[in-house]
Amino acid sequence: MYRYDEFDHDFVQARVAEFSDQVARRLTGEITEDQFRPLRLMNGVYLQLHAYMLRIAVPYGTLNSKQLRMLGHIARKYDKGYGHFTTRQNIQFNWPALSDIPAILADLASVEMHAIQTSGNCIRNVTADHFAGAAADEVADPRPYAEILRQWSSVHPEFSFLPRKFKIAVTGAERDRAAIQTHDIGLHLKKNAAGELGFAVYVGGGQGRTPMIAKKIRDFLPEADLLSYCTAILRVYNLYGRRDNKYKARIKILVHETGVEEITRQVEAEWQELKDADLKLPEADIRAIDAYFAPPALTDRPEGDEAVKLARLDSKSFSEWLDQNVVTHRHPDYAAVTISLKGIGEAPGDASDSQMEAIADLAEKYAFDELRVSHEQNLILPHVARADLKAVYDSLVDIGLATANSNLISDIISCPGLDYCALATARSIPVAQEISRRFASLERQREIGELKLKISGCINACGHHHVGHIGILGVEKKGAELYQVTLGGSADENTSVGEIIGRGFSSAEITDAIEQIVETYLGLRLDRNEKFIDAYRRVGPAPFKEALYAGEAKAA
Amino acid sequence: MKVLTANRLTDGEAVWYANGGWAETIDNADLAHDKAAEDRLEAIGAAAYANNEVVDVNLIDVTVANGVVEPVRLREKIRAAGPTNRNDLGKQARPEAFRAA
Numbered sequence: 001m002y003r004y005d006e007f008d009h010d011f012v013q014a015r016v017a018e019f020s021d022q023v024a025r026r027l028t029g030e031i032t033e034d035q036f037r038p039l040r041l042m043n044g045v046y047l048q049l050h051a052y053m054l055r056i057a058v059p060y061g062t063l064n065s066k067q068l069r070m071l072g073h074i075a076r077k078y079d080k081g082y083g084h085f086t087t088r089q090n091i092q093f094n095w096p097a098l099s100d101i102p103a104i105l106a107d108l109a110s111v112e113m114h115a116i117q118t119s120g121n122c123i124r125n126v127t128a129d130h131f132a133g134a135a136a137d138e139v140a141d142p143r144p145y146a147e148i149l150r151q152w153s154s155v156h157p158e159f160s161f162l163p164r165k166f167k168i169a170v171t172g173a174e175r176d177r178a179a180i181q182t183h184d185i186g187l188h189l190k191k192n193a194a195g196e197l198g199f200a201v202y203v204g205g206g207q208g209r210t211p212m213i214a215k216k217i218r219d220f221l222p223e224a225d226l227l228s229y230c231t232a233i234l235r236v237y238n239l240y241g242r243r244d245n246k247y248k249a250r251i252k253i254l255v256h257e258t259g260v261e262e263i264t265r266q267v268e269a270e271w272q273e274l275k276d277a278d279l280k281l282p283e284a285d286i287r288a289i290d291a292y293f294a295p296p297a298l299t300d301r302p303e304g305d306e307a308v309k310l311a312r313l314d315s316k317s318f319s320e321w322l323d324q325n326v327v328t329h330r331h332p333d334y335a336a337v338t339i340s341l342k343g344i345g346e347a348p349g350d351a352s353d354s355q356m357e358a359i360a361d362l363a364e365k366y367a368f369d370e371l372r373v374s375h376e377q378n379l380i381l382p383h384v385a386r387a388d389l390k391a392v393y394d395s396l397v398d399i400g401l402a403t404a405n406s407n408l409i410s411d412i413i414s415c416p417g418l419d420y421c422a423l424a425t426a427r428s429i430p431v432a433q434e435i436s437r438r439f440a441s442l443e444r445q446r447e448i449g450e451l452k453l454k455i456s457g458c459i460n461a462c463g464h465h466h467v468g469h470i471g472i473l474g475v476e477k478k479g480a481e482l483y484q485v486t487l488g489g490s491a492d493e494n495t496s497v498g499e500i501i502g503r504g505f506s507s508a509e510i511t512d513a514i515e516q517i518v519e520t521y522l523g524l525r526l527d528r529n530e531k532f533i534d535a536y537r538r539v540g541p542a543p544f545k546e547a548l549y550a551g552e553a554k555a556a
Numbered sequence: 557m558k559v560l561t562a563n564r565l566t567d568g569e570a571v572w573y574a575n576g577g578w579a580e581t582i583d584n585a586d587l588a589h590d591k592a593a594e595d596r597l598e599a600i601g602a603a604a605y606a607n608n609e610v611v612d613v614n615l616i617d618v619t620v621a622n623g624v625v626e627p628v629r630l631r632e633k634i635r636a637a638g639p640t641n642r643n644d645l646g647k648q649a650r651p652e653a654f655r656a657a
Contacts (some may be wrong), residue, residue, distance in 0.1 A: 029608035051568035097567035
């Protein structure tokens with residue numbers, strides 16, 4: 001993985017010193033809250049309901065064991081024994097004292113981490129496919145490009161005060177696991193007919209109160225032009241993006257209001273001025289960054305086949321976990337493992353200090369010291385020899401993280417919601433927990449099959465509800481929580497925005513409503529192979545509306 | 557009826573104005589029954605903000621039943637108790653500070 005060079009170290013150390021000084025001056029009252037607020041936000045410090053919150057960047061979701069161990073240490077020493085992994089592949093701590101944050105940042109810097117640009121109207125943490133470097137279906141590892149974007153966008157003077165925040169995602173496979181079409185810029189790394197690497201470029205996707213699917217504005221951008229082209233997009237946005245209305249300030253609104261053709265023309269025109277200048281990436285520089293992401297030396301471990309076969313016979317639960325949480329690796333003797341942070345009835349994305357440390361140990365022992373955070377709020381061991389899968393599984397059982405529910409209905413994305421968040425209008429986590437308990441039986445979940453359920457506690461859509469196969473949006477209505485259900489959303493290569501199915505449900509009704517939707521699907525699917533999303537696309541909302549609301553219509 | 561709430565500057569702890577200071581629980585918060593009392597609390601909040609004691613200062617609606625102060629909005633109920641999914645966290649986790657309802 002990427003290692004800081006001297007420049008990175010100096011940059012992060014300088015920022016820790018600068019922000020520590022700002023915190024000290026704030027605590028003595030030398031600077032006011034109005035002066036301090038933008039400074040703390042630039043360093044990932046929010047004020048939430050119960051305390052401050054610190055959001056720490058995990059660049060493109062990649063961590064090593066030393067870093068995860070440090071996160072465990074921070075959770076224990078400065079927080080309340082746990083952290084929350086987010087949909088931007090980051091981690092948040094919910095209870096740090098402002099006075100402790102300088103010490104936390106110093107600890108983070110010691111393992112090459114920071115919280116810079118995890119908030120504010122700047123380019124946020126660039127996300128990538130969590131199976132990058134391991135996936136069998138990948139053209140090339142997208143992370144070197146994410147790293148190039150990170151270096152370019154860190155305290156970029158021109159792009160530090162954009163109209164609004166800006167999110168970029170990169171995938172290196174046809175199968176989109178990075179939700180690129182819901183991003184301000186989505187990059188799909190691919191090869192052209194000549195075998196050269198480049199990107200399909202998508203612009204103007206986003207969720208929030210106005211969900212939009214990104215538009216493809218270029219089918220193939222040579223890799224050397226990555227920064228000049230992104231600069232052109234950002235320049236057009238920075239110049240024309242609205243600053244008069246926070247809710248219309250994202251690039252998705254600009255793209256929508258300007259039209260794809262015109263925005264493409266503007267970007268291309270800007271790019272013509274930039275493409276042959278100093279932003280062109282030298283081949284040697286790209287390959288130098290590539291080298292940091294060189295895959296680990298995966299020695300052949302052909303004994304894995306037999307070991308897995310025997311272990312399967314021995315343990316039904318291992319076999320189920322294998323089927324659900326383990327995916328094919330580009331090396332036939334290896335696999336990528338999803339560690340579910342969605343135990344039945346648990347808060348999605350939370351991990352305790354000791355779990356983080358135990359997972360770090362597993363990564364060190366069995367996974368070449370590599371870990372990923374997925375945008376679906378799970379952790380990934382990207383390279384595990386099949387021969388070691390049973391040992392990894394047994395260790396996960398010991399720490400309560402062997403739930404075999406990846407991509408099933410209890411693998412829920414949920415924002416923190418009103419239990420923590422100052423912006424939230426309704427709770428999310430308890431809804432996720434209740435649904436998870438209702439569908440606790442893994443047998444039943446497998447029978448239902450792939451189903452992505454996503455919950456947001458307000459219209460800002462941090463819980464990605466718009467692109468859930470089933471989405472739940474919590475709002476406040478007449479002083480009570482009300483949950484609106486959308487169906488048919490998807491965040492993969494066939495991205496779609498879910499449609500509101502009808503009137504919302506109270507917190508007491510919502511789990512029953514979800515169960516009703518699931519039962520309706522089970523009743524109408526052609527066979528077990530027809531997934532929920534495919535069935536919904538085939539039949540549309542009518543049968544679900546009927547199941548949920550027919551009784552009411554008759555009563556009325 | 558209203559009480560004055562904020563978060564303490566140094567650690568972000570949710571606090572309520574009570575008996576001339578900032579308390580970590582809502583129980584004994586100063587109650588404003590009329591506009592004059594609200595104005596008084598508001599002035600106290602503004603001064604404490606200016607004095608860098610607290611941030612995010614707000615007057616919130618409460619009800620009092622059998623001497624127990626209860627915020628009206630769910631958001632404020634959660635601030636006064638802690639996350640509803642983790643009763644081992646927040647005010648509710650501190651028996652000495654949190655009066656069992």
